[in-house]
Amino acid sequence: MKIISANIAKDGTITTRFSITDSNRNGLDVNGVQTPGVEALAFVAAYIPNGQTQYVDYVTTTDKATTNSNPPQIQAGTDSKGTLALVDPASGT
Numbered sequence: 001m002k003i004i005s006a007n008i009a010k011d012g013t014i015t016t017r018f019s020i021t022d023s024n025r026n027g028l029d030v031n032g033v034q035t036p037g038v039e040a041l042a043f044v045a046a047y048i049p050n051g052q053t054q055y056v057d058y059v060t061t062t063d064k065a066t067t068n069s070n071p072p073q074i075q076a077g078t079d080s081k082g083t084l085a086l087v088d089p090a091s092g093t
Contacts, residue, residue, distance in 0.1 A: 027092030
């Protein structure tokens, strides 16, 4: 998978243009219509502030505590509920 571009609109909508290919660089159709198999996709939307090395995630999830010594943890989350508009299944873009 290769991210071609990403944008966050003023209303918070995130748009990502990407391509997905097999090991021979042939495009894959994530819906499995033109190429075999459906591809499950999820994205982490994050940024690295200027002068920093650690990213800040836009989507988080809370991992439940497993013991008294391991409290709940806020972790980076993924979003897989967006709308997919496949433009060119031959190239995987």
